Amino acid sequence: MYKAIVFAGTTEGYALCEFLAENRVSVYACAATEYGGSLLQENEFLHVSAGRLKTEDMEELFRKENPEIVLDATHPYAAEVTKNIRTACESAGVLYQRILRPEGEKNSEAIYVESTEEAAAFLSGTEGNIFLTTGSKELAKFTGIPDYKERLFARVLSIPSVIRSCAELGIEGKHLIGMQGPFSAEINEAMLRQFQCSYLVTKDTGLAGGFPEKMEACQRCGVTPVIIGRPLKEEGLSLQDARVFLSKMFGFTLSQKISLVGIGMGAEKTLTLEGKKALNAAELLIGAKRMTEAVQKPGQMVLHEYRSEKIVEYIREHPKYRTVAIALSGDVGFYSGAKKLIDQLDGNVEVICGISSVVYFMSKIGLSWDDAKIVSAHGRNCNLISLIRHNPKVFSILGTEDGVAVLASRLVYYGMGDVTLYVGENLSYENEKIFHDKAANLTEYRGDALSVVTACNEKATPMSAVHGISDGEFLRGKAPMTKEEVRTVSLSKLRLSEDSVCYDVGAGTGSVSVEMALRAWMGQVYAIEKKEDALAILKENKKKFAVDNLAIIPGVAPEAMTELPAPTHAFIGGSSGNMQDIINLLLEKNPKVRIVINCITLETVTEAMNAIRDFGLEDVDIVQLAAARSKSIGRYHMMMGENPIYIISCSGRGEEIR
Missing domain, CATH: 3.40.50.620 (HUPs)
Structure with a gap:
């Protein structure tokens, strides 16, 4: 006794036989020829019979096996066979279902x-x-x-x-x-x-x-x-819809094979063989229009979508597609949307790597990439200026038509106009464009948004592994400056991450701001300062150290901080008597903010301790630092003491904002 009989003279018929057998539904497959029968492999749930059947033979088979359903998956041009199967089903009282092959698109030249x-x-x-x-x-x-x-x-x-x-x-x-x-x-x-x-x-x-x-x-x-043209105008189910119908009829759950496929730069020639195989096998292809157009097969079902939540929603609402390929640009592990999709699909995916733009582009310009700093400035914060200043070779994905011009202009502003920029646009496509020039010559350049850049800086200066820039490196003027030893301990107490968002309240010359910006190179630093002379020095130090992620905010705290993004860290070097209000605003923006306060006077220490008590701050630590420096007097060295500094560190109790 077989639950289903399938007349399997087509690709769809063979697929249904295998589909039912995989789901442990017993199938009797009828093939018209020995050759057709050889295309199916018999197993515990699948029996294959080869040979042409007359109407009476079909009827006898149906009465003998008494199947729950007969699936007619014969060729769309086998009109007589379809008629015979339908007649036999009616005589034997068996449920009949036609499986249709969708027609091709009309061709105006045909x-x-x-x-x-x-x-x-x-x-x-x-x-x-x-x-x-x-x-x-x-x-x-x-x-x-x-x-x-x-x-x-x-x-x-x-x-x-x-x-x-x-x-x-x-x-x-x-x-x-x-x-x-x-x-x-x-x-x-x-x-x-x-x-x-x-x-x-x-x-x-x-x-x-x-x-x-x-x-x-x-x-x-x-x-x-x-x-x-086809001899009959028929009604029936497509292969995909038949799977849904049969799963409900026989009570099993549909499974889907989902592949995340890195398609390289976009042109078909940069596809890997494994990627091409997955794309060709997909009943449903998903991706941004530019990517799907490069790899889709004629007649393939395509969804133009790049938002991960919409992709996942569509896949779950359309279980009839057994094989799904999601086309992603470049390599799925290189600044790709694959991570979000893997998480939202609960890891139930096959991940197929592609050729990344960095590998392709660097080979085109004849440079190795093993010693390059590799980042992406496409839709994300990325302090390219700092990276180029400290690394001889930096690769980045851009994402706007003026991306090269903006980068070149910033490099010129920070005194790096002689940096060589290698630019690649529309990589792998027929209109691929690759060239190089000095940054100073590219400040007005407009190109394609689909671009990458490699910056080569022969004068790059490696960044120190620890904080502690010499005081003599900073431009001073008459503005106050947090000294090197105090700055080093204070920054250590701040516990910065590379993507921190930092406030420097009462920034002075900006020595703390600059070191913050260098350490939090993927984040942002806001230097708040009210004095005009200090603001001018701040601007010069920002330019000297090429900290493009440092924003200078003129004004008095806390009012000047109101519109700024929530901080993860804050350094208070000067409060102008507004300590309570400053800390209150910091906690409103981020209840878990990390704060370090420098106090010279006992009155400021009192202000800080009162605020810590009033706001219930935790992880409180107080250090008094008294440093002395030598001064040459003839052939002798005398130690000259600096003012003692109180370094107070603490954190909010609430939920951290990141």
């Missing part, structure tokens, strides 16, 4: 005819070679075409009986091609060119039958397709 006879009649009034892809059964109908032995080139199954029947009709030698599909557009194109064909005759066999690949080859070669 000749559409109703039958093989009509196709032969049309071709009889033409000149030029004809490529027949309709098989051997109706080949005799084309022998009425004048000079058919010279004009016809027939592609048929490579079965001895088929080859003999074609030879008997006078189609042999180079005019007879014995091959088993599927055939790519490239193979079809090669054959059309080889035989110098003017026409290709086909039936509308849909995506599974290779119809789109034939149309694509015709377009490439300037060949006219002659398309024989």
Whole structure:
């Protein structure tokens, strides 16, 4: 007793047999020929029978096996067989379901005819070679075409009986091609060119039958397709919808194979073989339009979408697609949207790496990338200026048409106009553009948003592994400056991360601001200062140290801080008597903010301790630092004491904002 009987003369039929057997539903597969039967592998749940059945044979089979359903997945042009199956089901009282192959898209350049006879009649009034892809059964109908032995080139199954029947009709030698599909557009194109064909005759066999690949080859070669219409206008289920129907009928859950495929730069030539295989096998292709257009197969179901939540929602709402490929630019592990998708799909995905833009571009410009700093400035904060100042080679993905000009202008502003910028646009596409020039020459450049850059700075100065820039390195003027020893301990107490958002309240000359910006190179520093002379020095020090992630905020705290983003860290070097209000605003912005306060006077210490008590701050630590420096007096060195400093560190109790 079999639960389902499948007439499996098509790709869809074979797929349904395997699908049901995989889900432990017993299937009786009927194939018309031994060759068709050999395409299925029998197992515990799948029995294969080969041979043509008459209506009465079908009815006898149905009564004997008493299946719950009969699936008619025969060829869309096998009209008589479909009629017989339907009649037998009605006689035996068995549920019948037709499985349809979707028709191909209409081709404005094609000749559409109703039958093989009509196709032969049309071709009889033409000149030029004809490529027949309709098989051997109706080949005799084309022998009425004048000079058919010279004009016809027939592609048929490579079965001895088929080859003999074609030879008997006078189609042999180079005019007879014995091959088993599927055939790519490239193979079809090669054959059309080889035989110098003017026409290709086909039936509308849909995506599974290779119809789109034939149309694509015709377009490439300037060949006219002659398309024989389907004999019946039928209703039924597609392969995808049939899976949903059968899963509900037999009570099992549909599974999906989801692949995240890195497609390289975008052009098909940068696809890996593994990636190409996954994309070709996908019933549903998802990705941004630029990416899907580069890799989709003709007739393939495509969803143009790049937002991870929308992609996941669509996949879950359409379980009928058994294989899904999500096309992602470059490599899935290189600044890719793959991470979000993996998390939202609960890790139930296959990840296929691609060729990253850094590998491709660096090979194009002849530079190694093993010693390069690799980042992305596309839709994210990235302090390229600091990286280029401290690294001899920096690669970055850009994302705007003026990206190169903006970068070049900033480099010139910070005194790095002689840095060489290698620029790559539309990598791998026909309009690929790669060039290099000095930053000073690119401040007005406008290019394509789809671009990358490699900056080579021969004068790069490596960043120190610890804080502690010498006081003499800073421009001073008359503005107060937090000294090197105090600055070092204070920064240590701050516990910065590379992506911290920092306030320097009462920044003075900006010595703390600069060191913050260098350490939090992926974050942002806001230097708040009220004095005009200090602001001028601050600006000069920002420029000298090329800390592009340092923003100077004129004004008095806390008012000047109101519109700033929430800080993760704050250094208070001067409060102008507003300690309580400053700390209150910091905690409102981030209840878990990390704070370090420098106090010279006892009154400021009192202010700070009162605020710590009033706001219930935790992790409180107080250090008094008294440093002395030597001063040369003749041949002697005298130690000269600096003012003692209180360094108070603490944190808020609330939930941290990151």
